[in-house]
Amino acid sequence: MEDLFERTILIVDDEAINREILGNIIQSEYKVIYAENGKEALEKIQSEGISISLVLLDLLMPVMDGNELLKAMNEEGLITEIPVIVLTSEKSSEIESLKLGAADFLTKPYDRPEVILARVRHSIELFENAKIIHATEFDKLTLLYSQDFFFEYASQFDQRYPLQKMDAVVINFTRFHLLNELKGRMFGDQILSAMADGIRSTLLKTGGIAGRKDADTFFAYIPHIDDYKIFIEKINEKLSSLLKASETRLRLGVYTDAEKSLPILLRFDHAIQACNSIRNKAGEEICIYDNQMAEREVFNAHLLEDFEAAIENRQFKVQYQPKFNITGDTPRLCSAEALVRWIHPELGFVRPDLFIPLFEENGLVTKLDRYVWEEAAKQIALWKKELGMTIPVSVNVSRVDIAAPDMTDFITKIVKENGLEAKDYMLEITESAYTSDSKHIIEVVEKLRSLGHKIEMDDFGSGYSSLNMLTSMPIDALKLDKAFIRNIQPGNKEMELVNLVLKIAQTLGVPVIAEGVETEEECRLLKEAGCDIIQGYYFAKPLPPEDFSKYAGNDKGDAK
Ligand code: C2E
Ligand code: CA
Ligand code: CA
Numbered sequence: 001m002e003d004l005f006e007r008t009i010l011i012v013d014d015e016a017i018n019r020e021i022l023g024n025i026i027q028s029e030y031k032v033i034y035a036e037n038g039k040e041a042l043e044k045i046q047s048e049g050i051s052i053s054l055v056l057l058d059l060l061m062p063v064m065d066g067n068e069l070l071k072a073m074n075e076e077g078l079i080t081e082i083p084v085i086v087l088t089s090e091k092s093s094e095i096e097s098l099k100l101g102a103a104d105f106l107t108k109p110y111d112r113p114e115v116i117l118a119r120v121r122h123s124i125e126l127f128e129n130a131k132i133i134h135a136t137e138f139d140k141l142t143l144l145y146s147q148d149f150f151f152e153y154a155s156q157f158d159q160r161y162p163l164q165k166m167d168a169v170v171i172n173f174t175r176f177h178l179l180n181e182l183k184g185r186m187f188g189d190q191i192l193s194a195m196a197d198g199i200r201s202t203l204l205k206t207g208g209i210a211g212r213k214d215a216d217t218f219f220a221y222i223p224h225i226d227d228y229k230i231f232i233e234k235i236n237e238k239l240s241s242l243l244k245a246s247e248t249r250l251r252l253g254v255y256t257d258a259e260k261s262l263p264i265l266l267r268f269d270h271a272i273q274a275c276n277s278i279r280n281k282a283g284e285e286i287c288i289y290d291n292q293m294a295e296r297e298v299f300n301a302h303l304l305e306d307f308e309a310a311i312e313n314r315q316f317k318v319q320y321q322p323k324f325n326i327t328g329d330t331p332r333l334c335s336a337e338a339l340v341r342w343i344h345p346e347l348g349f350v351r352p353d354l355f356i357p358l359f360e361e362n363g364l365v366t367k368l369d370r371y372v373w374e375e376a377a378k379q380i381a382l383w384k385k386e387l388g389m390t391i392p393v394s395v396n397v398s399r400v401d402i403a404a405p406d407m408t409d410f411i412t413k414i415v416k417e418n419g420l421e422a423k424d425y426m427l428e429i430t431e432s433a434y435t436s437d438s439k440h441i442i443e444v445v446e447k448l449r450s451l452g453h454k455i456e457m458d459d460f461g462s463g464y465s466s467l468n469m470l471t472s473m474p475i476d477a478l479k480l481d482k483a484f485i486r487n488i489q490p491g492n493k494e495m496e497l498v499n500l501v502l503k504i505a506q507t508l509g510v511p512v513i514a515e516g517v518e519t520e521e522e523c524r525l526l527k528e529a530g531c532d533i534i535q536g537y538y539f540a541k542p543l544p545p546e547d548f549s550k551y552a553g554n555d556k557g558d559a560k
Helices: 016-026 038-051 066-075 092-099 113-131 147-160 176-183 185-206 229-239 264-276 291-312 352-362 365-387 399-403 407-417 431-436 438-450 467-471 493-508 520-529 545-555
Strands: 008-012 031-035 052-058 084-088 104-107 166-173 209-214 217-223 250-255 286-288 316-325 332-344 348-350 393-397 425-430 455-460 477-480 512-515 533-535
Touching: 008 016, 008 038, 016 031, 016 052, 016 113, 031 038, 038 052, 038 066, 052 066, 052 113, 066 084, 066 092, 084 092, 084 113, 104 113, 147 209, 147 217, 147 264, 166 176, 166 185, 166 229, 166 264, 176 185, 176 431, 185 209, 185 217, 185 229, 217 264, 229 250, 250 264, 264 286, 264 291, 291 332, 291 352, 291 365, 316 365, 316 545, 332 352, 332 365, 348 352, 352 365, 365 393, 365 399, 365 407, 365 425, 365 545, 399 431, 399 438, 407 425, 407 438, 425 431, 425 438, 431 438, 431 455, 438 455, 467 493, 477 493, 493 512, 493 520, 520 533
Parallel strands: 008 031, 008 052, 052 084, 084 104, 250 286, 332 393, 393 425, 425 455, 455 477, 477 512, 512 533
Antiparallel strands: 166 217, 166 250, 209 217, 316 332, 316 533, 332 348
16 A cells, blocks of 8 residues: 555744755655645645645744644544644643644654654554554455455545546456355355456556455456456456356446545445446446436435335235136136336336335335235235135245245235135245345245245246256246247247256246247247246236236136
């Protein structure tokens, strides 16, 4: 750190000769600025801020003397930001200065230059160390700065170089925990060290500093550059001996020319937001925080603020999308998926993919999901009464929901209260949830299955479960991710993937549900390939419960 910036020292003395003697000694190591009295010094301190590392202060001066300046610095809280060494010729005034927060003394006539320099250095060091005493300086594994220390130095960087355009960069390895799980912690550690090496060698070119946020996320604060590929290239270089190119999944989010009036943490939040937005975009590695994201942030804040009122005022509506069994001659309605919508008083219809991920981040999703689960349970009971038939419903379960220790109790309660059978109340759990904390999830899923519930693995194919992991997962159906269905043609690559999934399902002995089926052609191809159940606009969009009743009542299962 030491050589990153030159520190500035303010010498305050009314005697030109004293200023010159001291200045000559100090300027061999520091940038020096001067003031002729306390008043002038205070103005300089106020305008330069804490980019001044130390003040050397004469006590006897006209206009405003040394102790008066110390008082003023106390009043403005500056004394805790900048150390002051008092220059005195008489012992008696020392006590007063000490009370006022002076850090050290130099007595006139001045000592040898080395002694003065040493004391100046010592004071600065003590002061800077004290400021960061709570931060553990380095991350042990990667030898980059730990998070707190990184932010502290990033802020100092700004103080020293207020005019330099800076970029806040976040680098992450997508689904790193999977590597840890599959290849062991030791291997994971090697990956992280290699990533840190790559980042370090990038900094040799760009300048700036880097730190480790947590597990697989790194920060860099660098003078502005235009092309961030250099990070990806350097990291890939270091990773190449450990991983195949196809196994590395780097994501980089940048808040470019970061607005310095924002707190440093917020600037990095923006970069994190950019980085997170890459999550589902294959082949995209770099994302730059832009206006659209800023607007999105405001929109998100709005949604978060309105959440409680929305629950209270029942603005969340549940729609039901039918699923059809296509194994026989005619498709038969076999169940429905409950999908939530938000009818917002100002924003109108808000799609769930705009608020579900947001509420997952904030843990609010559990409250929402329990509301939806209860609505769905009531709805099944209502249809039973209205239509004289049971329409099994599957509800979506977020990863966050499963963490709550009373999840299974809650499900059991609502199923019982509405007089349902567990087998008619199904749960959809997304594939990536299984791979994030598989042990706990498997426990919960096993419990639910033992109670009689059916579990569907949602969005299958979008995650990274290995065949090995799949065989140990307790599930009752695989729900093929929508993305697979797009573009299926006889014999093409997409179709081969679908066939592969069907084979996996066969091995596991579970049916396959294809969702997002929009055309007759898609439906036919899937049926021929051996897919069991179909959900999609081809049959019906998600419907409000009243419409669903009509739909189910009319067809009694013979829809098409
Ligand atoms: P999902 O669980 O994969 O739900 C299927 C999504 O595909 C739904 O989007 C559905 O409307 C849409 N879809 C169905 N058929 C077709 C089709 O033929 N073509 C196309 N293009 N799309 C089709 P929706 O309702 O917007 O929900 C999006 C996601 O939000 C859901 O994806 C699910 O992950 C989440 N979600 C929805 N409701 C809930 C809920 O109550 N709780 C939780 N935790 N998540 C929910
Ligand atoms: Ca689903
Ligand atoms: Ca899905």
